[in-house]
Amino acid sequence: MTPDIEDIRIAARRIAAEAVRTPLLSNAALDQLVGGRVYLKCENLQRTGSFKFRGAYNAIASLGDDVRARGIVASSSGNHAQGIAEAARLFGASATIVMPADAPASKREGTARRGATIVAYDRARDDRDAITAGIVAERGAELIHAYNDRRVIAGQGTIGLEISDELAARGERADVVIVPCGGGGLSAGVGVALAATSPGTQVYLAEPEGFDDYGRSLASGAIERNARTGGSVCDALLAPQPGALGFAVNRETGARGVTVSDAEALAAVAFAFRTLKLVVEPGGAVALASLLSRRVDARDRTTVIVLSGGNMDPDILGRALAA
Numbered sequence: 001m002t003p004d005i006e007d008i009r010i011a012a013r014r015i016a017a018e019a020v021r022t023p024l025l026s027n028a029a030l031d032q033l034v035g036g037r038v039y040l041k042c043e044n045l046q047r048t049g050s051f052k053f054r055g056a057y058n059a060i061a062s063l064g065d066d067v068r069a070r071g072i073v074a075s076s077s078g079n080h081a082q083g084i085a086e087a088a089r090l091f092g093a094s095a096t097i098v099m100p101a102d103a104p105a106s107k108r109e110g111t112a113r114r115g116a117t118i119v120a121y122d123r124a125r126d127d128r129d130a131i132t133a134g135i136v137a138e139r140g141a142e143l144i145h146a147y148n149d150r151r152v153i154a155g156q157g158t159i160g161l162e163i164s165d166e167l168a169a170r171g172e173r174a175d176v177v178i179v180p181c182g183g184g185g186l187s188a189g190v191g192v193a194l195a196a197t198s199p200g201t202q203v204y205l206a207e208p209e210g211f212d213d214y215g216r217s218l219a220s221g222a223i224e225r226n227a228r229t230g231g232s233v234c235d236a237l238l239a240p241q242p243g244a245l246g247f248a249v250n251r252e253t254g255a256r257g258v259t260v261s262d263a264e265a266l267a268a269v270a271f272a273f274r275t276l277k278l279v280v281e282p283g284g285a286v287a288l289a290s291l292l293s294r295r296v297d298a299r300d301r302t303t304v305i306v307l308s309g310g311n312m313d314p315d316i317l318g319r320a321l322a323a
Contacts, residue, residue: 002249003150005196008157008189011058015155018090019054020046022159024166024304029275034291036298039174041163044280044310048082048110050236051156051186051308052146056083058155059144060091068093071141075099075132077235078107079309080146085114096141098132104235104313123230123238147185148243157189163304164197174201175301178258178287180308181205181214183239184246190306191253203255204296206286208234208265213241214250215257223247233262233316236283236309258296260289268292269320272307282316284309 025040043051060072068091074084075098088095095116099108100123112118121131136143144152160177167173177194179187187205194201205214211232217224225241232238242250260268265282268289272280280288287305290296296303 001150002245003154003157003189003192005192007150007154008161008193011154012158012161014061015054015057015158018047018057019158021162022046024163027276034298036300037302038291038298039167039302039304040276041159041304041306042278043159044278044284044307048079048086049309049311050079050083050284051159051306052079052083053086054158055149055152055155055185056080056144057087057090059149059151060084060087060093062151063142067142071096071139072144073132073136073139073141074144074146075128076146077103077238078111079236079311081111081116082107082114082311084144085111085116089115096135098128098135100230102230104311104316106313107311110311145243147183147239148245149185150245153185153189153245153249155189156186157193159186159306160190160193161197164194172302173198174304176202176204176296176298176303177306178204178206178290178296178303179306180237180283180286181207182237182283183243184214184250185243186306186308187255188246188249191249191255195253203253204290205250205255205257206290207257207259208232208237208286209259209261211238212257212259213239215259217242217247218251218255218257221251234265234283234286236281237286258290260286260293260295263323264289264293266320266323269317270323273317273321278307279310279317280307281309281312282320
């Protein structure tokens with residue numbers, strides 16, 4: 001069952017004490033560059049450095065004590081991993097995370113530092129889902145999927161609620177909201193929230209080239225897989241295919257796909273650092289990249305960009321600034 005606006009409102013109350021209500025910022029230079037009004041929803045400033053904490057905390061908070069006592073299992077390249085690890089720590093629950101061996105060191109270290117056990121796998125050779133299912137079956141633990149989970153989607157949807165509420169308080173509304181997209185949980189939650197609170201706002205899903213399964217799936221009307229499992233600098237957005245729950249929501253809300261190159265994502269990282277004074281990882285910067293590269297027209301519009309995460313190794317930031 002897909003989440004609705006009441007699920008998102010419940011999630012907002014549930015996470016309020018622990019999650020950061022991240023700022024909605026504007027920048028005059030960016031407005032002038034694109035010819036419109038742009039707001040930046042800074043989830044790179046969220047607890048654990050990405051929006052993933054919202055969904056992770058909402059999911060774990062919704063469990064009974066007996067379920068949490070059996071432990072939490074998730075698979076993630078790093079941001080969901082850190083969100084789950086932190087939320088589990090807050091509840092005193094154990095967490096096991098199945099992570100690709102090539103995940104950024106900062107994300108592996110952040111997950112371990114929060115007390116989670118990491119089970120590494122090879123993206124090219126190993127079956128992540130089979131490894132995860134085996135751990136769940138062996139321990140009787142609770143699986144919290146990174147995006148194909150109603151509780152997680154509802155938690156991510158609180159971002160859309162905050163965007164709509166804050167703009168309304170300013171007497172404004174968004175014409176367009178652009179969201180980084182991997183498995184589609186964030187875009188689905190934001191889409192549900194905006195459909196209920198800001199009808200007429202168009203949601204765009206930004207993906208890296210070669211991993212545009214969502215855009216292709218929305219165009220064809222059926223879930224399509226990516227040909228590759230790795231090879232993009234946008235490590236946070238390399239889901240193999242859309243999650244069924246999120247895909248159903250994104251189709252219903254009329255979301256549209258847009259694709260950017262790795263070079264454009266890195267250029268957006270550099271722009272965020274130099275001009276916006278914000279640290280944003282490549283996967284978290286693809287929505288901004290779609291605007292800077294004119295993939296989405298922001299002229300004479302009010303556009304909201306979700307900066308979904310800021311967890312990256314220093315060498316990636318150096319690479320972006322050098323380019």
